Amino acid sequence: MTADTANHENASRDRIEQTILSAAEQVFSQHGYRGASLQAIADIAGLPKANILYYMGSKQLLYVRLLNRMMNRWNAVLEDITPDSDPAKVLSDFIRTKMMLGQRYPEGSKLFAAEILAGAPFLSNYLSGELKEWVVSRAEIIHQWSQLGKMDDVDPRWLIFLIWSATQHYTEYSAQVTGILGTEVLSETDFESICRFLEHVILKGCGISASHLSNDSSV
Amino acid sequence: MTADTANHENASRDRIEQTILSAAEQVFSQHGYRGASLQAIADIAGLPKANILYYMGSKQLLYVRLLNRMMNRWNAVLEDITPDSDPAKVLSDFIRTKMMLGQRYPEGSKLFAAEILAGAPFLSNYLSGELKEWVVSRAEIIHQWSQLGKMDDVDPRWLIFLIWSATQHYTEYSAQVTGILGTEVLSETDFESICRFLEHVILKGCGISASHLSNDSSV
DNA sequence: AACAATATTGACCGATCGGTCAGAACAATC
DNA sequence: GATTGTTCTGACCGATCGGTCAATATTGTT
Numbered sequence: 001m002t003a004d005t006a007n008h009e010n011a012s013r014d015r016i017e018q019t020i021l022s023a024a025e026q027v028f029s030q031h032g033y034r035g036a037s038l039q040a041i042a043d044i045a046g047l048p049k050a051n052i053l054y055y056m057g058s059k060q061l062l063y064v065r066l067l068n069r070m071m072n073r074w075n076a077v078l079e080d081i082t083p084d085s086d087p088a089k090v091l092s093d094f095i096r097t098k099m100m101l102g103q104r105y106p107e108g109s110k111l112f113a114a115e116i117l118a119g120a121p122f123l124s125n126y127l128s129g130e131l132k133e134w135v136v137s138r139a140e141i142i143h144q145w146s147q148l149g150k151m152d153d154v155d156p157r158w159l160i161f162l163i164w165s166a167t168q169h170y171t172e173y174s175a176q177v178t179g180i181l182g183t184e185v186l187s188e189t190d191f192e193s194i195c196r197f198l199e200h201v202i203l204k205g206c207g208i209s210a211s212h213l214s215n216d217s218s219v
Numbered sequence: 220m221t222a223d224t225a226n227h228e229n230a231s232r233d234r235i236e237q238t239i240l241s242a243a244e245q246v247f248s249q250h251g252y253r254g255a256s257l258q259a260i261a262d263i264a265g266l267p268k269a270n271i272l273y274y275m276g277s278k279q280l281l282y283v284r285l286l287n288r289m290m291n292r293w294n295a296v297l298e299d300i301t302p303d304s305d306p307a308k309v310l311s312d313f314i315r316t317k318m319m320l321g322q323r324y325p326e327g328s329k330l331f332a333a334e335i336l337a338g339a340p341f342l343s344n345y346l347s348g349e350l351k352e353w354v355v356s357r358a359e360i361i362h363q364w365s366q367l368g369k370m371d372d373v374d375p376r377w378l379i380f381l382i383w384s385a386t387q388h389y390t391e392y393s394a395q396v397t398g399i400l401g402t403e404v405l406s407e408t409d410f411e412s413i414c415r416f417l418e419h420v421i422l423k424g425c426g427i428s429a430s431h432l433s434n435d436s437s438v
Numbered sequence: 439a440a441c442a443a444t445a446t447t448g449a450c451c452g453a454t455c456g457g458t459c460a461g462a463a464c465a466a467t468c
Numbered sequence: 469g470a471t472t473g474t475t476c477t478g479a480c481c482g483a484t485c486g487g488t489c490a491a492t493a494t495t496g497t498t
Contacts, residue, residue: 012475013475029336030336030337030338031251031252031253031254031337032250032251032253032254032333032336033250033254034250034251034253034254034255035250035251035252035253035254035255036253036254037454037455037456038455038456038457039454039455039456047476047477048476048477048478049456049457049477050457050458050459050476050477050478050479051475051476051477053456053457053458054475054476054477058456058457059456059457110336113332113336113391113392114251114333114336116391116392116394116395117248117249117251117329117332117333117336117391117394118249118250118254119249119394120394120395120398124394124398127394127395127398127399128398128399128401131395131398131399132398132399132401135399152419154416154419154420155412155416157399157400158412158413158416158417159416159420161385161388161389161396162385162388162416162417162420164388164392165384165385165387165388165392166380166381166384166385168384169380169381169383169384170380172332172335172336173332173335173380173384175335175336175338175339175343175346176335176339176346176350177380179339179343179346179347179350179351180346180347180350180351180354180376181376182347182351193374193377194377197373197374197377197378197381198377198381200371200373200424201373201378201381201420201421201424201425202420202424203424204423204424204426205419205420205421205422205423205424205425206420206424207423231445232445256484256485256486257485257486257487258484258485258486266446266447267446267447267448268447268486268487269446269447269448269449269487269488269489270445270446270447272486272487272488273445273446273447274445277486277487278486278487
């Protein structure tokens with residue numbers, strides 16, 4: 001054990017761990033915690049099963065590590081809004097950011113969805129703690145927007161849930177969406193069309209004038 | 220084997236099968252196909268595992284039977300709309316019906332969601348067949364509403380997906396919703412508030428005047 | 439009562455599950 | 469080149485997986 005055990009920079013170990021995490025994300029996102037097997041993860045990673053456990057300790061440690069990695073990616077969203085912010089800009093940014101996060105981390109998003117479907121056994125503290133506080137604080141600011149006459153007096157919690165669900169749908173239900181559209185993946189054109197549609201409907205539906213959007217003629 | 224094998228009315232058998240289906244719906248909806256075990260289903264049903272297989276044949280047959288049962292519950296939604304229909308009434312009915320279906324069959328809805336998350340291995344034909352045709356035909360009618368000036372010229376497919384996702388969210392993400400709200404279940408007041416919110420935002424967002432809604436002051 | 443059909447279930451099967459461990463292989467230091 | 473610490477992995481463990489089956493219990497018919 002060298003002196004810099006904690007902060008040593010072992011590139012080989014990091015690369016292997018990333019390989020395992022990526023493989024595990026695929027399997028967990030498709031089959032959930034119970035349905036995933038370490039053997040399947042090992043096969044995708046191209047490593048013997050014992051090697052997975054050598055690096056990750058246990059199935060559960062690997063799983064919660066993936067959950068934490070995904071939650072960290074969601075930070076910094078809607079973090080710096082104030083009552084003075086422009087609802088049109090904030091909400092359309094929110095919509096686009098969430099859509100892009102889903103496109104960027106589809107497996108991570110599905111992993112999170114599967115965890116919630118299972119009743120969130122590993123995330124109940126997070127949901128009723130950090131995330132609840134995040135929603136409550138954002139909701140207060142949105143409510144102030146309403147009182148300032150910037151938008152309709154809608155319940156901010158339902159608005160947040162609406163944007164979450166509408167954007168997540170295209171990653172977590174990608175199998176349904178592509179099956180119905182008849183394409184393998186969502187095209188860039190469709191992606192842009194969906195973003196414009198959501199911005200149009202949600203902003204207009206909340207009585208927000210699209211101040212900074214000049215080209216909203218075609219949705 | 221009696222003469223009326225196909226249409227005999229064995230109440231005992233029906234009751235047992237319903238017990239098994241109900242127990243299986245719980246387990247499959249939480250853990251997906253792979254993660255569910257026949258032993259867990261048997262324990263909830265209060266029957267020995269061999270009895271489950273005697274009635275259902277196999278794990279896969281039991282699973283597809285649950286999928287079919289759930290899909291049948293979704294029929295008759297938006298079936299009788301025409302270009303002459305009132306978009307406000309049709310869409311608000313659509314929203315409320317989907318919200319109620321999610322509340323009525325939470326396990327079935329989650330089962331469906333888990334199947335989609337896994338890549339829809341048992342439903343790909345249904346998605347690209349029946350369901351695709353359903354969406355295309357409904358989209359055509361909605362598009363005609365736009366051309367008749369009844370609503371904005373939005374892409375009907377994204378509108379359908381929006382209503383699906385926004386309503387499903389409260390059943391499939393119930394663990395997240397209740398964790399954030401701090402309540403165990405969704406109250407009747409919240410349910411009504413959500414319905415009104417979605418009607419308000421989606422109808423207004425699509426440029427539909429709420430003709431038959433007299434009390435939309437508080438959303 | 440006798441017989442046939444159906445329902446029930448404990449015992450068992452090979453396969454796979456998550457996890458352990460001893461030892462081989464490898465790398466770094468002296 | 470010997471020593472030491474780390475990485476790697478085949479073999480193995482008890483438990484559980486979906487599924488089979490023979491034996492038993494129950495029910496229905498005559």
